[in-house]
Amino acid sequence: NAGVMQNPRHLVRRRGQEARLRCSPMKGHSHVYWYRQLPEEGLKFMVYLQKENIIDESGMPKERFSAEFPKEGPSILRIQQVVRGDSAAYFCASSPPVWDRVDEQYFGPGTRLTVT
Amino acid sequence: GENVEQHPSTLSVQEGDSAVIKCTYSDSASNYFPWYKQELGKRPQLIIDIRSNVGEKKDQRIAVTLNKTAKHFSLHITETQPEDSAVYFCAASPLGGGGADGLTFGKGTHLIIQP
Numbered sequence: 535n536a537g538v539m540q541n542p543r544h545l546v547r548r549r550g551q552e553a554r555l556r557c558s559p560m561k562g563h564s565h566v567y568w569y570r571q572l573p574e575e576g577l578k579f580m581v582y583l584q585k586e587n588i589i590d591e592s593g594m595p596k597e598r599f600s601a602e603f604p605k606e607g608p609s610i611l612r613i614q615q616v617v618r619g620d621s622a623a624y625f626c627a628s629s630p631p632v633w634d635r636v637d638e639q640y641f642g643p644g645t646r647l648t649v650t
Numbered sequence: 651g652e653n654v655e656q657h658p659s660t661l662s663v664q665e666g667d668s669a670v671i672k673c674t675y676s677d678s679a680s681n682y683f684p685w686y687k688q689e690l691g692k693r694p695q696l697i698i699d700i701r702s703n704v705g706e707k708k709d710q711r712i713a714v715t716l717n718k719t720a721k722h723f724s725l726h727i728t729e730t731q732p733e734d735s736a737v738y739f740c741a742a743s744p745l746g747g748g749g750a751d752g753l754t755f756g757k758g759t760h761l762i763i764q765p
Contacts, residue, residue: 579755
């Protein structure tokens with residue numbers, strides 16, 4: 535049973551370019567979460583999605599950042615016009631659609647974004 | 651919103667000794683409290699969790715306690731081993747028990763096991 539998959543694992547972008555980060559949840563999981571981790575810091579919640587719906591985006595910057603989880607395919611976190619401050623590790627997590635375990639989040643390996 | 655404080659930021663213990671990491675949270679509505687272990691450059695791994703209807707939970711050498719009145723919870727690792735060296739994060743969720751939402755994390759504790 536494959537775990538949460540993320541790609542690419544490493545992404546280098548120049549300032550002003552777009553970054554696209556992909557996340558495939560664990561098989562059978564229908565809840566996806568995105569977090570950002572700066573060096574030597576904890577994880578900061580960005581957005582929570584279910585298939586075709588954004589449930590909570592309270593942690594996501596209002597500009598340049600967007601997320602989607604289409605009916606088919608992986609969840610995408612998109613960062614437009616990247617700046618150096620966007621350099622971080624971006625982790626995706628998923629949780630099962632089981633009422634008493636829906637809050638258990640399992641993390642992917644992360645995408646390390648470097649903006650030059 | 652929820653705020654989670656974690657102490658200490660660094661903890662060094664002798665191999666075989668116990669380690670205790672403490673967290674406090676601010677939102678009395680939080681009901682789910684997981685702990686994650688993250689090794690350098692790796693993903694956070696869920697190692698144990700506790701829900702608000704339970705005061706203590708144990709899994710081999712790892713235990714977690716929860717005091718809802720005081721709004722704090724702790725991770726206890728007994729008989730520490732070198733492979734326990736990592737950064738440990740506590741977290742709190744505003745829902746749990748059938749609901750789901752983003753986790754609020756503490757800043758982490760770097761646990762160092764001295765041989």
